Amino acid sequence: MFKEMRNRKRQLDNDETREILINGEYGVLATSGENGYSYATPLNYVYLNNKLYFHCAAEGHKLANIALNNRVSFCVVGKTQVVPGKFTSRYESVILFGKAFLADEREKREALMEFIKKYSPDYEKEGENYINKAIQHTCVVKIEIERITGKASR
Numbered sequence: 001m002f003k004e005m006r007n008r009k010r011q012l013d014n015d016e017t018r019e020i021l022i023n024g025e026y027g028v029l030a031t032s033g034e035n036g037y038s039y040a041t042p043l044n045y046v047y048l049n050n051k052l053y054f055h056c057a058a059e060g061h062k063l064a065n066i067a068l069n070n071r072v073s074f075c076v077v078g079k080t081q082v083v084p085g086k087f088t089s090r091y092e093s094v095i096l097f098g099k100a101f102l103a104d105e106r107e108k109r110e111a112l113m114e115f116i117k118k119y120s121p122d123y124e125k126e127g128e129n130y131i132n133k134a135i136q137h138t139c140v141v142k143i144e145i146e147r148i149t150g151k152a153s154r
Contacts, residue, residue: 002147010151010152010153011150011151016150017148017149020076020094021076021094022047023078024077026042026043026044026045026076027045029042029054029062029073030075031066032065032068033061034064034065039061039062039065041061041062044119045074046115046118048110048111052096052098052142053103054140055111055112055138055139055140055141056138056139056141057138058139063141070101071098071100072097073096073098074098075093075094075096078091078093078152080092089153090154091153092150092151092152092154093150094149094150094151095151096143096147096148097146098144098145100141100144101142102142103140103142107142109131113131
């Protein structure tokens with residue numbers, strides 16, 4: 001179903017792959033649209049309980065595409081460095097494939113708190129208050145991961 005990585009010597013083990021996911025600042029979600037075009041959206045995310053979560057408005061292009069076809073991919077680029085004299089780059093990245101679903105209320109709150117911990121760790125109490133005010137107008141999507149690979153050239 002999924003192709004194997006061509007350059008396997010660059011493949012990362014599961015622990016290194018998870019570290020990039022945990023520490024990544026943003027990623028790019030790819031969905032399929034009704035017009036046959038793919039739609040790639042950069043967004044913040046959290047990795048929690050072996051699932052990936054993102055938040056968005058209650059309607060929009062991403063959600064319409066997911067309703068049409070919930071098979072998605074997500075890419076995170078970690079550290080990079082261009083090496084001009086060698087005409088190459090050092091990099092680390094993760095690509096995952098999975099199915100996207102709306103999170104239930106418990107997962108939604110847990111994921112939103114994880115966003116506060118990740119992106120605003122010094123403001124947890126204020127973040128919890130913010131979540132309480134905004135949760136009814138916020139959608140949280142979880143991606144149940146079916147395949148994940150990490151790759152690096154260091």
